[in-house]
Amino acid sequence: MIHKLALIGFGNVGQGFAEILRDKATHLQDNLGLEVQIVAVSDLLKGALYQPTGLDVATLLEVVKQTGKLTDYPNSVGLKRDWDSLKTIRESNADTIVEVSYTDINSGQPAIDHCRAAFEHGKNAVMSNKGPVALAYAELSALAKEKGVRFCFEGTVMSGTPAIRMPLMALVGNDIREVRGIFNGTTNYILTEMESGLDYATALQQAQSLGYAEADPTADVEGYDALGKVVILANVIMNVPLTKNEVTCLGISHLTLADIQQAKSEGKRWKLIGRVKKESGSVVATVAPEMLPLTDPLANVMGATNAITYDCDLSGPITLIGAGAGQTETGFAILIDLINIVRGNV
């Protein structure tokens, strides 16, 4: 049976995901029996299309690459244009809403409303947008459960590196007493460059010129991006209804070359570590630079790479290392959520 998708947002991640579908459709169908179809795209700036019998993905990508808009997508019988996101979610025949609109980590909107609308209308929601998970996990997961639909968000932590699905499917049964990790590639890149001698300002500039850091780097360097991921991991992996105000957060902007050198002379390395730790019935959650001994697997994760260690009572410590961002990587995160939904995996 064809699984129908509506994409809310068609920026970097949405297009990355569409490219995977364009290039791998036959492979996915032959090897996994996965037949998916994009029936709708609704983007605040680029416009919207809805074709109940399926849009042509290659054309969609070509049109948006050439014009930046969806307007030039050719007409066909039954094609509707300009449906806004909520109308698309409510009234399209999609089985699953792919929420890849912009992330507002303060309000979580409009993505939270998109999820609510999807679940109320019996549709699954899949996303890489951290907002709904970091700010409304309890409410949204309860609503999805009540409506018998799925709420999936592998891409919200470490993009296509399965930091969420791996523990939920392959470590469950353990008591996970702590998770800690490097959840922000920009700051890890800056710290790596500082170790080779650049000062903070120069390393930041370099990260900006490479596109790792934004013009306003606050969310990365002050730890807020990592904080959102810590909240998600606390809620989803450790089952604790932690909110973002309960996380102590310190970034890396105060670290000097002297700090970096001092760590090096002690056989250690600074890393910006996000951590959730169970302590006597409660959890303590922090984001802060920590000086790790080089024997710690996290200490050897360099450049923009991310990593996470799960401290398990039965399996022992398990570490997962991989990309934490990227168009194709995040597109894959959407794909793996869909594969598991179609397979009916818990």
Next chain:
Amino acid sequence: MIHKLALIGFGNVGQGFAEILRDKATHLQDNLGLEVQIVAVSDLLKGALYQPTGLDVATLLEVVKQTGKLTDYPNSVGLKRDWDSLKTIRESNADTIVEVSYTDINSGQPAIDHCRAAFEHGKNAVMSNKGPVALAYAELSALAKEKGVRFCFEGTVMSGTPAIRMPLMALVGNDIREVRGIFNGTTNYILTEMESGLDYATALQQAQSLGYAEADPTADVEGYDALGKVVILANVIMNVPLTKNEVTCLGISHLTLADIQQAKSEGKRWKLIGRVKKESGSVVATVAPEMLPLTDPLANVMGATNAITYDCDLSGPITLIGAGAGQTETGFAILIDLINIVRGNV
């Protein structure tokens, strides 16, 4: 519904798994809805018990710890004794056979026959025994599929570190072009100790005195243990019907302190690497020591720890690090297979 188990073998792994059930039964039932019951144990040396309504796990463990046998387990109505492994598999009311008898990596027996009997009689088989998977994967997985039962073996590679389930559930959709890793803790421990100055013979002795290496260390130090895991990964993760004779295999017993020092002076480190790589439609599989640059995540895996890197076309390289052996860790590997069977996960 209670899921009934028959344990074939009750050594280290079987008892480790039984201890987890004894200690975590309530937790597993409350949190995962997993209700399992051991109805039979059949061990070649310790004897056998079958109680269709369930054996008492705590008593089972206590009896075997105190006497080394199952004989003193108390009588009860309906209890049968001395059923051999095949009779237990065929005639007990178990839903799943837990194959934790001894591993014969040359013949795979009697474990292969145990799997055949289980599948023929509509029972799942779960194991940490490498034999059936390394030697008869194609036949056994086809038979299990035909009979509509499950063939699970997370514990055969890296024990409770989910080197098999993670890629199957969380990386599928990728083209995995290469897997490579440290699959033998004994040799990695020896190499780690050699780096701190011990010669090979002394490091081996130390590994033996700590219980990492056997009296006859051949299977570890010549790479045969890693080879079995390479064959499993080729078959299961990369879908290639590789047999063990097709793997080039070299161990670490020829490495000298001078080799170790030379690598160190080049900023590198020797690791015994198992590798399966796709090359123009076929695969090349090897076990051999390799000098890795310290920027490789595998280079920083020290002591008895194991690790694996999957090279994925969409997610990029993903590395998983964790224990590769241990009674509780391998017991967990059995548990996670059962959890996924009971959940009906693909």
